[in-house]
Amino acid sequence: MERRPLLVSILIHLAALTLAAVILAPFIWLFLMSISSAADLSARPLHWWPESVDLSRYGMLLSTVANSAGAAFLASLRNSLFVAGMATAGALLVAVPAAWAVSRTPGVRWPLFLVIATYMLPPVCLAVPLYMGLAALGLLNSVFGLALVYLSILAPFATWLLKSGFDAIPREIESAAMIDGARLDQTLRIITLPLAAPMVATAALFAFLLAWDEFFYALLFTADQRAKTLTVAIADLAGGRVSDYGLIATAGILAALPPVAIGLLMQRAVISGLTSGGVKG
Amino acid sequence: MPSAWITTRAWLLMLPLLVVMVAVVSWPMAETVRLSFTDAKLVGTGGAYVGFDNYAKLLTGRPFLLALKTTTLFAVLSVALEVLAGVLAALLLDQEFRGRTLVRALMILPWALPTVVNAMLWRLIYNPEYGALNSLLLQTGLISGYRSWLGEPTSALWAIVAADVWKNFPLVALIALAALQAVPRDVKAAAIVDGAGAFARFRIVTWPYLVGPLTIAVVLRTIEAFKVFDIIWVMTRGGPANATRTLSILVYQEAFSFQRAGSGASMALLVTLIVTLFAVSYIAILRRSAAGS
Numbered sequence: 001m002e003r004r005p006l007l008v009s010i011l012i013h014l015a016a017l018t019l020a021a022v023i024l025a026p027f028i029w030l031f032l033m034s035i036s037s038a039a040d041l042s043a044r045p046l047h048w049w050p051e052s053v054d055l056s057r058y059g060m061l062l063s064t065v066a067n068s069a070g071a072a073f074l075a076s077l078r079n080s081l082f083v084a085g086m087a088t089a090g091a092l093l094v095a096v097p098a099a100w101a102v103s104r105t106p107g108v109r110w111p112l113f114l115v116i117a118t119y120m121l122p123p124v125c126l127a128v129p130l131y132m133g134l135a136a137l138g139l140l141n142s143v144f145g146l147a148l149v150y151l152s153i154l155a156p157f158a159t160w161l162l163k164s165g166f167d168a169i170p171r172e173i174e175s176a177a178m179i180d181g182a183r184l185d186q187t188l189r190i191i192t193l194p195l196a197a198p199m200v201a202t203a204a205l206f207a208f209l210l211a212w213d214e215f216f217y218a219l220l221f222t223a224d225q226r227a228k229t230l231t232v233a234i235a236d237l238a239g240g241r242v243s244d245y246g247l248i249a250t251a252g253i254l255a256a257l258p259p260v261a262i263g264l265l266m267q268r269a270v271i272s273g274l275t276s277g278g279v280k281g
Numbered sequence: 282m283p284s285a286w287i288t289t290r291a292w293l294l295m296l297p298l299l300v301v302m303v304a305v306v307s308w309p310m311a312e313t314v315r316l317s318f319t320d321a322k323l324v325g326t327g328g329a330y331v332g333f334d335n336y337a338k339l340l341t342g343r344p345f346l347l348a349l350k351t352t353t354l355f356a357v358l359s360v361a362l363e364v365l366a367g368v369l370a371a372l373l374l375d376q377e378f379r380g381r382t383l384v385r386a387l388m389i390l391p392w393a394l395p396t397v398v399n400a401m402l403w404r405l406i407y408n409p410e411y412g413a414l415n416s417l418l419l420q421t422g423l424i425s426g427y428r429s430w431l432g433e434p435t436s437a438l439w440a441i442v443a444a445d446v447w448k449n450f451p452l453v454a455l456i457a458l459a460a461l462q463a464v465p466r467d468v469k470a471a472a473i474v475d476g477a478g479a480f481a482r483f484r485i486v487t488w489p490y491l492v493g494p495l496t497i498a499v500v501l502r503t504i505e506a507f508k509v510f511d512i513i514w515v516m517t518r519g520g521p522a523n524a525t526r527t528l529s530i531l532v533y534q535e536a537f538s539f540q541r542a543g544s545g546a547s548m549a550l551l552v553t554l555i556v557t558l559f560a561v562s563y564i565a566i567l568r569r570s571a572a573g574s
Binding site for chain 1: 287288290291292294295297298299301302305306308309310312313316323324370373374376378379380381383384386387388389390391392393394395396397398400401402403404405406408410411413416419420447451455459504507508510511514515518528529532533536537542545546548549550552553556557559560563564
């Protein structure tokens with residue numbers, strides 16, 4: 001590394017501080033809103049620092065009292081967990097065998113490219129028939145119906161990620177096991193899947209995040225507490241007649257916690273996924 | 282093992298995936314094409330065949346072309362600013378300074394924040410009466426009175442672009458940073474020894490490493506930007522006075538608010554056509570870079 005003049009070094013540190021502030025300020029403000037009293041938030045000029053810490057909104061949103069804001073929020077949290085969980089499980093179930101087959105078999109790549117290409121389709125071009133189809137099956141406003149629709153996003157995504165994962169496992173290991181007399185299912189169970197486990201877990205977490213974030217289909221296909229997901233609940237809060245901005249901020253903090261925690265824990269996987277174009281923004 | 286069996290086995294293993302994809306992608310896609318030639322309603326009547334009427338109406342009417350213009354403006358502005366801010370941030374993060382690991386880790390945060398939460402957060406920041414932006418700008422003397430950032434047609438799109446850029450520039454920065462780290466140290470050192478200035482070093486040494494990954498990022502971001510729905514729906518629902526009504530919002534309104542499934546489908550297909558053009562160029566770029574390496 002070249003030696004830098006002092007001035008350059010100071011400028012670089014200032015720029016880094018600015019960058020950190022730009023990234024952090026909105027997060028800090030979201031948190032401060034969630035713990036400020038309603039009076040602080042509606043003051044003019046604004047009270048940037050709350051006069052007293054007010055954690056009541058966290059209690060409010062996490063309370064199970066019937067017909068409260070908490071009951072609606074917790075229902076949407078549960079729906080999000082169900083939908084994202086089911087869709088992730090379903091996507092892995094179809095993606096793991098397909099990804100392995102494509103990775104190990106020359107000449108069957110093109111269906112995979114076709115599947116991956118669908119990942120770029122705008123959801124609006126599938127929305128109308130999906131709505132009519134779900135209506136015909138009685139699956140509108142149902143967590144099962146929504147999870148089924150999410151397969152259209154999660155399955156191609158997981159297959160793509162897993163295929164490159166299987167590519168990284170040398171097929172010679174499998175051949176060796178087969179020569180030693182193992183059947184295909186034994187080879188896969190004993191050799192390949194344990195080796196692939198970390199990357200299947202990574203794919204599962206990313207798929208879960210995709211489903212957790214999804215808004216468009218959830219807005220279209222859910223109507224009330226039986227199926228509304230967290231993203232729809234938050235959009236309702238933001239666009240509705242809620243006068244307590246702190247409550248909206250608190251819901252945002254709670255909804256952001258799981259993905260932000262996963263993002264920080266999996267930094268390395270996120271960055272390698274981003275740089276290979278495998279994870280979308 | 283005979284290769285015919287290996288191929289058959291591969292197809293059998295892919296079968297569940299293909300069945301799912303036909304059910305949730307191919308069938309709806311084909312249905313959208315069929316509906317686009319009818320006057321079907323969302324609920325009730327199946328609709329009658331109307332030929333290219335829906336398409337003719339779209340391409341001669343104002344709303345679709347206006348939404349196309351708004352979407353293009355949104356995509357160009359947000360992607361350009363994301364690349365600019367992203368590359369600058371990446372150049373900075375490639376320098377050595379105290380706390381570099383921490384700042385790099387911070388870049389993950391906006392990416393991980395759910396889009397809807399991001400939209401809600403900025404909607405609160407832009408709030409005309411109690412928002413942080415108004416307060417900040419007034420207290421620093423940059424504005425003389427509170428403004429309704431999302432309520433005025435002139436500023437609403439810019440305000441949304443700013444919120445989108447904040448969430449997505451770190452992604453571009455991380456991609457660019459990974460590319461910068463691939464520049465060999467001795468080449469950098471040699472350029473310095475040869476007396477190349479900072480700008481010449483960037484153009485001749487760094488840029489060739491940066492251009493490939495950046496092109497991919499730009500195409501992917503452009504595709505996403507053309508599909509934009511969430512952030513706009515939560516922040517303005519396409520208003521005020523349709524100033525932020527992008528293509529996806531327009532399709533939503535046509536097909537679901539007004540229940541005109543047929544004409545909504547034809548709009549959706551035109552959007553798909555545009556996105557497909559970008560996707561094809563993306564694949565062409567990938568092919569070329571794969572062939573080059």
